[in-house]
Amino acid sequence: MSEVEWRRKWKPDLKACPWQPITIASQQYLFKCMYTHSSYELLFTDNVKFWFEQLEGDDLEERTVALNPSVKATPTRILDEIQNCLEKPSKKTNLSASRKKNKFVINVDSQLAGMAFVWQFRCEEADSSMISENFNVPLLAMVAELTRRNKELIKIIEAKDKEIDDYKSQGAKTSRKHIETAMFVTTAFENDMIMSRDFEEEVKRLGSSGFSEDNQDLYRQIMTRYAYLTRPVAAEETTDESVDDKKTPSVNSWEINRLPASLADRSPVKSVNNSPQKSPAKSSSSEEPSPVKDSELLRRQALERKLEDEERKKNEPKKKKKKIAF
Incomplete structure (x- = not known):
């Protein structure tokens, strides 16, 4: 099965959800939450301890009542409101937290359709395997990937310097003096970064700004690719892989399972089978278009096209080079 086909069928789990910063009573936390039409999984941390809660079905309805x-x-509407309180809290939303032995309780006071809405997350300490799968390993992978990208950018800058130097050797000059740049030196650049004021501010924050929107997308991409590389491969998949790779993607392949929960309602093609299950992200209150969602959708469309092109090139027969007689 190709990666393009696998992405259409794969359903993200909690590990694929990126961490998001949140402030409760002037204290910084990180959290990630996975929603379905009738359940949620929540992982919370203060960078020292980790707490987890999973609530679904009858238990969710009992706590709501x-x-x-x-x-x-x-x-679904309750989960929509819970998601909004965590990810997009309004001025009427108040969050507070308390610890009782091994439990971490988050109290939410908000309004739902003009009425008072109260919720409690009752989390227990997460085990070591969950911490490793959701925090330690992904962060190490992000550091390694950002390091690789940094090296590639340095190569590009050095190549640009050589190109500019070649232009200057032929008599080319900049039209304005202030846009001229000095030759890039890696060691000098690294020293400037360490001595800069921004470096000191980042150290003070101790990584609290590490999960910006760009890094959240990087986290999501890393964990999605990791899930693909570690997927269980069935015997049928290995035998039918050559046949599946030749199939042309359907126009209606942009389906909910291809998109994250935050973009499911932005899909340009309606689902063929009208399933009653809806993601809580499809809230009536979030029908307004979002530039962040649109940009993320465009990035994912570009990624899909790139993967499809790679698969097509793999399956194209290699052309034999013509020999030229001298």
């Missing part, structure tokens, strides 16, 4: 007896809403 217990905390909000006057609220009548579907589980």
Whole structure:
């Protein structure tokens, strides 16, 4: 099975969800949450300890009734509100946290359709394997990838310097003096970064700004590729792989499983099978177009096209070079 085909069928899990920063009572935390139409998985950390909670089905409905007896809403609508309170809190949303032995409780006070809405996340300490799979290993992979990209950028800059030097040797000059740049020196650049004020500020923050939007996308891409590389390969997949690679993707292949939950409602093609299950990200309150979502969608479309081109080139027969007689 090609990676393009696998991405269409794969359903992301908690490991593929990027970490997001959140502030509760002036303290910085990181969290990640995976939603379905009737459940959520939440992982929280203060960079020292990790807490986890999974709530689904009847347990979700029981807690909703217990905390909000006057609220009548579907589980999907409740999960939409929970997601908004964590990821896009309004001015009317108040968050507080408390620790009781090995438990971490997050209290949410907000409003749902003009009525008071209360929620409690009751997390317990996460085990070491979950911490490794969701935090340690992905962060090491991100550092390695950013290091690789940094080296590639240095090569590009050095090549550009050689090109500019060649132009100057032929008498070319810049039209304006202030846009002229000095020759790039790697050691000098690294020393300037260490001595800069921004470096000191980043050290003070101790990585709290490490999960910007760009790094969240990098995290998602790394974990998606990791899931593909470590996927269980069935016997049928190995025998039918050559046949599957020749199939042309359908026009209707842009389906919900291809997109993350935050972009499922932005899909330009409607699903063929009208499944009643809906992601909580398809909230009526989030129908307005978002530049972030649109840019992420464009990046993913470009990635899909690139993967399809690579698969097509692999399957094209190699042309024999013509021999020229002298």
